Every structure is written in structure tokens, then in C-alpha cells.
Amino acid sequence: MAIPGFRGSGTACGIKKAGKADLALVVSDLPCVSDVVFTRNRVAAAPVAWGKGLRSRAALRGVIANSGNANACTGKEGLSAVRRTSDAACAALGLPAGSLLVSSTGVIGVPLPAEKIEAALPGLVASLSARGIARAGDAILTTDAYPKRGVRRVGVRGGTVTLGGIAKGAGMIAPNMGTMLAYAFTDAPVRPADLRRAFREAVDPSFNRIVVDGDTSTNDTAALFANGACGLPPLEGRDLAAFSEALQSLLLDLALLIVRDGEGASRVVRIAVTGAASGAEAETAARAVATSPLVKTAVFGADPNWGRVVAAVGRSGVRVDPDRIELSFAGETVLRRGLRIDRAAERRAAPKIRKETYAIDVDLGLGKGSHYLYFSDLTHDYIRINAGYRT
Amino acid sequence: MAIPGFRGSGTACGIKKAGKADLALVVSDLPCVSDVVFTRNRVAAAPVAWGKGLRSRAALRGVIANSGNANACTGKEGLSAVRRTSDAACAALGLPAGSLLVSSTGVIGVPLPAEKIEAALPGLVASLSARGIARAGDAILTTDAYPKRGVRRVGVRGGTVTLGGIAKGAGMIAPNMGTMLAYAFTDAPVRPADLRRAFREAVDPSFNRIVVDGDTSTNDTAALFANGACGLPPLEGRDLAAFSEALQSLLLDLALLIVRDGEGASRVVRIAVTGAASGAEAETAARAVATSPLVKTAVFGADPNWGRVVAAVGRSGVRVDPDRIELSFAGETVLRRGLRIDRAAERRAAPKIRKETYAIDVDLGLGKGSHYLYFSDLTHDYIRINAGYRT
Numbered sequence A, B: 001m002a003i004p005g006f007r008g009s010g011t012a013c014g015i016k017k018a019g020k021a022d023l024a025l026v027v028s029d030l031p032c033v034s035d036v037v038f039t040r041n042r043v044a045a046a047p048v049a050w051g052k053g054l055r056s057r058a059a060l061r062g063v064i065a066n067s068g069n070a071n072a073c074t075g076k077e078g079l080s081a082v083r084r085t086s087d088a089a090c091a092a093l094g095l096p097a098g099s100l101l102v103s104s105t106g107v108i109g110v111p112l113p114a115e116k117i118e119a120a121l122p123g124l125v126a127s128l129s130a131r132g133i134a135r136a137g138d139a140i141l142t143t144d145a146y147p148k149r150g151v152r153r154v155g156v157r158g159g160t161v162t163l164g165g166i167a168k169g170a171g172m173i174a175p176n177m178g179t180m181l182a183y184a185f186t187d188a189p190v191r192p193a194d195l196r197r198a199f200r201e202a203v204d205p206s207f208n209r210i211v212v213d214g215d216t217s218t219n220d221t222a223a224l225f226a227n228g229a230c231g232l233p234p235l236e237g238r239d240l241a242a243f244s245e246a247l248q249s250l251l252l253d254l255a256l257l258i259v260r261d262g263e264g265a266s267r268v269v270r271i272a273v274t275g276a277a278s279g280a281e282a283e284t285a286a287r288a289v290a291t292s293p294l295v296k297t298a299v300f301g302a303d304p305n306w307g308r309v310v311a312a313v314g315r316s317g318v319r320v321d322p323d324r325i326e327l328s329f330a331g332e333t334v335l336r337r338g339l340r341i342d343r344a345a346e347r348r349a350a351p352k353i354r355k356e357t358y359a360i361d362v363d364l365g366l367g368k369g370s371h372y373l374y375f376s377d378l379t380h381d382y383i384r385i386n387a388g389y390r391t
Helices: A046-053 A075-093 A114-126 A132-139 A192-203 A237-260 A279-291 A293-300 A306-315 A343-352 A380-387 B046-052 B075-093 B114-126 B132-139 B192-203 B237-260 B279-291 B293-300 B306-315 B343-352 B380-387
Strands: A006-011 A023-028 A033-038 A062-069 A100-107 A148-156 A159-168 A181-186 A221-226 A268-276 A326-329 A332-336 A357-363 A369-376 B006-011 B023-028 B033-038 B062-069 B100-107 B148-156 B159-168 B181-186 B221-226 B268-276 B326-329 B332-336 B357-363 B369-376
Touching: A006 A114, A006 A132, A023 A114, A023 A132, A023 A181, A033 A046, A033 A192, A046 A075, A046 A100, A046 A221, A062 A075, A062 A132, A062 A181, A062 A221, A075 A100, A075 A114, A100 A221, A132 A148, A132 A159, A148 A237, A159 A237, A181 A237, A192 A221, A192 A237, A237 A268, A237 A369, A268 A279, A279 A293, A279 A306, A279 A357, A279 A369, A293 A306, A293 B380, A306 A326, A306 A332, A306 A357, A326 A343, A332 A343, A380 B293, A380 B380, B006 B114, B006 B132, B023 B114, B023 B132, B023 B181, B033 B046, B033 B192, B046 B075, B046 B100, B046 B221, B062 B075, B062 B132, B062 B221, B075 B100, B075 B114, B100 B221, B132 B148, B132 B159, B148 B237, B159 B237, B181 B237, B192 B221, B192 B237, B237 B268, B237 B369, B268 B279, B279 B293, B279 B306, B279 B357, B279 B369, B293 B306, B306 B326, B306 B332, B306 B357, B326 B343, B332 B343
Parallel strands: A062 A100, A181 A221, A268 A357, B062 B100, B181 B221, B268 B357
Antiparallel strands: A006 A023, A023 A062, A033 A221, A148 A159, A159 A181, A268 A369, A326 A332, A326 A357, B006 B023, B023 B062, B033 B221, B148 B159, B159 B181, B268 B369, B326 B332, B326 B357
């Protein structure tokens, strides 16, 4: 995955054991337009607190990220480690201080060994290459089962622009586990306001709609960098729309790769709530379903257990008229006007919900509010992975 | 467990398979003062909707409850079945219509066979006895591993009053699973306003503070009946306070029996949040911890994983200053002013959190808000129990 004007690299600097890749760098050869969104968790990791406080995010040229240590709950020392890492990396690249976003992911509460990162910087910078972005993608992984990356090419007036992205994790927060990180890069020429709007519009229906365990990370970060290396004039009108669409498609792919890799997950379900009194109520109801352990275990067990879905909606606090609810599993309506249709409908649904992905649709029949989310199931492997002692 | 003036019985009426007890009746020989609290789930089961609408709950003399069928999501037919059951039971007892609370627990969405209950009524009434309250307690169980009951005796001026209670379930909502039901009975003479206050004050720190899976039931019901059979004048002052205290102790015992029997649970943890900006924020933070799958699996794995606790508090939305947080596992402080103390503290905590019950204390260091909850862990058995097909 080569994005014109971007180079990347990844290496093992010794934060993880056994020489595993744990330090990633992606940088643009040209100035960028960029945007960053961070976790809303009020216990933000040091790199997140530092990134939010950056005086000029307009000057960002790329990102340096480590895995294996989240640099969270590390106090003033943690902030110093971020500043030290950033300054050293910018200096090694010959860039002004503050040109790089810094991210961390991994164990919470352990001091970040900035000296190991500093020692690895010369090699990391020396090995930067157009093809090295994929290696950077490997170096941000923790318990991920596979790397997450994607590319889109979009024809625009006068040429082609390329978008590429790397991501890791699945919304978890602690030792030996991932936290969500995602970086997208493009050679498209995009004005700052257009880039910001396109990025926010692409993050909302992708990273903001995936649920593994309902826990949000202290380190979640997503960023988009556009360097205009394609040499075309700023995208407008139909070209800008095509770019936005490709960005949405790319981020949704990355998001679905994350939820599919959710710890122990065997299935990804799209829960859509329609007919709610408002959009906010639809989202509240969808989140109650997507985080319910009883719904998630029923999905694992391939049980068309609509009673658990209805009960989760009912306890979510949104307005509900039980006599109007309609519900389907994988397109098979099993509940109409609040009443079970018959056993045959559930039997028809049964084989369809053994698939890896399917949809649960709930129509509350009250208004025009709607929302959807993608969520993973809750399996024996989730318990095995998360009950283990930290090592 | 005999409560003067109350008689109970339990039988198998054929709702459950294999002749298992599934119909319970407890009734007072004398008029009662009573109070009832119901689930706040907006998808309320038919008996809950009917009970909330009862014109005169002041006339209640007891309860008839079935297990094996929740009579939830059953529409108008479900409401008819409740009325039919209630009318038939009151007639069989020679009581005016509306003298009995009706409860159901079990599978959602299947019509309740009221005719089976009617057919069993003559036998159920004939076998009523003072000792039969325990049998009634057995007949409301579903997947419970053991029956839940308790008794308290309180010395008051002029004699002794007795309180007894039966309960079932653990906050779950669906097929082959329990829903929380609890009934307490006393021969104490208590004025209606005093009884209501004492009951609400006892429900709040007991049934309202237990978490298994965060899902609340369509059928949850708790009720207290006082028939004054002890023959003393209405309790006042110190006697009323002693009664209230005994009631709180009894309901807390029943609540802890429920959470300890939470599906697959191996441990019960008391999470206390202090130093929050308000009591409501402390409760929000405590609920985020108690329902976090990452915290619950760490409890199962006996891992003093304070990072997961802090991250759950951080995402709950309450005000937090990461540099002020103090946290202990089983009395061992592992985090002070937002920083990990050392590995030794976690090693000291390790053996203490292998016990069946212990405390996690989080001090946010911001204000005077505090709250606590009891929650169970998330284990392999939870997945096994809840992923299974309905049978």
C-alpha cells in the first residue's frame, strides 16, 4: 500500500518482548492538511492529553506510535515521555518540533521507556520507504489476530488520488490488549475545512459505530493526513464527494476489521433501530442491545432470542410501546406488533444467524428516529483472553 | 420458616416439564398492609402491567406466582390470562377479586396457559400451611442453583415480631432463566406510611444494588406484606426502627443470595466509589465498573487489574481528575494520586482477590458523592448457560 508522498517504517525497540515490532513511523514528504479525533474517556492517556493540547495541529506531518505500553495513568512523567519522543523524532527527521502526532497502546500504568524509542529512531528513520507503511501498520498491533489496512483509488478530474489506512485493536483498554488506533493518508489535495468535514463524516458511521465490549479506551485516536502529492488543484464538487465516499468506505472497512477481530468474536451483527421517537433514542436503544451480555451470548449461540433484544430495548430508557414493536433476525420477521409470529419464523431464521454476519432490525413504530451499530458476540474465548493474568 | 398468620404452598401445574414445581401461593389469614415495587423496564410483562394498574393495592393479601413462563410480550391475551388467574385464585380462597398480587417468570413471548393454573388451584389451596411458604419459595425458581429465603425475629415492646422472605433469580430476563422476584412477609403491625417507607428504604440498599449482567427484567417484582398477626399495637419509635433494620438485613441477605447465584458467578465484589462530585456521579461510575465485561473477567481471573477499573470510571462520563484517583483491591491500595504504587502492592492484593467476596474501593478525590454496588464476575459458565438454545 503506497500513498504518494508518504513513507513509513516499523521496528522493534524493546518495549515488547521477544523482538516483536513495537514502534511505527509514518511521515509525509510534503506539508499536510490533517484532522485528529481522540477518545472521550476522561482518563486520557498521556499522548492523548498531549495531542489535544498541541498548539498547531495544522503543522502535523505524520505519526509516531508505539505498542506494548499505553502510557496511561503515568502522570507528569508520562507527559514528559511524550514530549521527549516527539522532539527526538522530529529532530531525527529534520522537522520542526510538534510536527508529529504521538500515540501509544498497550499496558496501562507502566512508565514509558522513552530512551528505548530514542535509541531506535536513527534506524527507524533510515528505513523509511513508500512500502514501509504496511510495516508501520504491523508495529502498532498488540493482541490483534491480523493487521488491518486498506487502500482506495478515486478517479478525479485530471488524474487519480489514493487513500490508504492502517488500524489496530478493538476498543479494549488494558494490558496485553489493543486500544483503537487508526491513521489514514492520502495524496489528495483537500482544503482544511473540507478535510475536517469529510473526516468527521467518515468517522461517525465507522469507528463510532462499532462495539466489542462497551469499554472505551484511554488511548483511542484516529487521524487523517492529506499531502496533495498528486499535484492536482483542491478537490471540489463531484470530486470532493467521490473522495469523501472513498474515505467513508475505507474507514468502514477498517472499523469492520476491528470489530471482527474483537477478542474472541465469532460473529459481527448490524443492529438497526428504526421508528424511535428520536435519533438519539434510537442510538440509546441500539447501544443497549449491542452491549447486552445476554444478547451477545445469544448471537454466539445462534439463538434467535428476540426476548433478550426486546428486554434490552425496554431497559434502555427510551420510549417504547410494547404493542408496536416489530423485530427481524437476518430478514426473518419474528415479532410483529409486539407478538411472536410463530415457531416456524424462528426456525427459518435459525440457519441464517449461524453466518458470520447478519442483521437484527428493530422497528419501534413510534417515530422517525433511526440508528445502527456493528457489534461482536460474547464467547468463551473472550473470557479466556480477558481473565488471564497480565504478563 | 413460619410467619404467624401466613400460609403457603407450591405445586407442579404443568407449565414446566417433568413435574417440576412451577406454581406458588402465599396468603395471609388476616387483612394486610402491603407495598410493591416493579421493574422499570418499559417492556413490562403482563402481570407487572396488571399489578401497576390494580385499583386498590391496599386490599392485597398475598401473591400467586408461576415459574417457567414470563407472560411477557403476550399482548391482550397475556393480560386476560393474569385476570383469569387472579380471579380464579381469589374465588378459590373465598377472597374478593383483586386480593392477590400475580407474578410470572420464565420464557418470554409464549402464551400463559391460565387453564393449567386454574386446574391446579383446588389442590394448591388445600395444601396451604404455615410451613408451606418454603415450598412456595421452591416453586418460583427457574435456573436458580438453590432456593433463597431468610427469617428475622425482632424483640419489640410486649413481644416478638417475625419477618420472612423468599426470592428467586438474578436479574436475567429470558428463556430458561430467572427474573428477580422477592416477597417478604411479617406479622408485625405497621402503619401503611411506615411500611412503605421501611420497604423503600430496605429495597434501595439491597435489590437496587446488585448487578449480574446489567440487563433488567420485564418481570422484576418485590413486595412486602404485613398482617399484624402478632397482636401488638402498631410499631413506633425504637421498635419501628428495629423492624426497619431487620427488614433491611433480610432483604440484603436475599439480594446477596441472588447475585451470588448469578449465572456462572464465582465471586461477588462490592464496588464503592467515594469522593465523586455528586452521589449520582458516584452511582454512574460504580455501575460502569459493575457492568464492564473487562472488569468482570479480571475479577474472574483474580487479576488486580486497576487499569480496567480506572478506564471504566473514565468512560462513564462523570467528572474525573486522573491525578487524584486512589484505588484499592481488598484493602490493598494499588493506585495513589493516579499513579501505580509498585508491583509489590499488586502482589499483596493477589491472594485476597482469589476469595469469594472482597471489595474494590475507588476514591475520586473530588467531592463527597459516594455509592456502592454488589456485582458478580463474568465466567465461562455464563457463556455456556446463555449461549445455549432455548429448549
